[in-house]
Amino acid sequence: MARRLRPVGLDFTEDAPIRLAFTARTTAAPEAVYRALAEEVEGWPRWFGAVTLARPTHGGAGREVKLVGGVRFQETIMAADPEQRYAYRVDETNAPGIRALLEEWRLTPSGSGTHVRWTFAADGPAAVRFALTAARPGLGHSFRTAVRALDRRLSDRRAAGQ
Template sequence: MDRRLRPVELDFIDDAPVRLVFAAEAAAPPEAVYRALAREVADWPHWFRAVTLARPARGGAGREIRLLGGVRMQETIMAAEPERRYAYRVDTTNAPGVRALLEEWRLAPAGSGTHVRWTFAADGPTVFRLALTAARPGLGHSFRTAVRTLDARLSARRWSGR
């Protein structure tokens, strides 16, 4: 059963009880990475292995996400700043324990490519917080693999003229 989470604002990125921050480099320019994150939502399962379904919702103001293991989320887009930032809040989910969740992708030019930083900000009971902290290495690996896969996809697209 899906539960409604606490509706947090963008400042939760800085104030969350659990903040996991990961970074990676992509050879693709910020505009291409941003387009993949914010405009080509339905393509997320092609490059982020944990995502099995992603689609825009509410006329683009939100997203519907499904993850491996059956987790479902309805999200609200909180920030969409081309080539700089894409952030979304989870409004409802069937994931146990979580009380609030906000994710932010920050993009910055890095040479001819992009520095990508993903912040996973969450709140829940102590057991949830400990479990999420313990999951940090796996989440980091998933993020870095996703960025590499996305970068390869964007590179192939550039060379094919798409």
């Protein structure tokens, strides 16, 4: 059953009770990474293994996302700063216990590529906080694997001249 979450602002990435941040590097330029994140939403399942469906909603102001295992999210895009940042707040989910959730992708030019930082900011009761903290290694692995897959995808595009 879907539940409404507490609406939070972008500052939640700084003051959330649970903040999990992960970094990776791509050989792709920030504009290509941003385009894959923010403009090619329906392509997420091709490079992020945990995502089975992603589609824009509300004329691009929101997203619907489904994960492996059946977790669903209805999201609002909170920041879409080309080549710099993409952030979204979860407004509704069937995941138990979560009270608030915001994710932010920060993109920084790095040599001939992009430094990608993903922050997962959440709130929930003690059991949820414990579970998310325990899930940190798995979330980090999922993120790093996704960024590597995205980098390969973008590299293949560059090689094909797209």
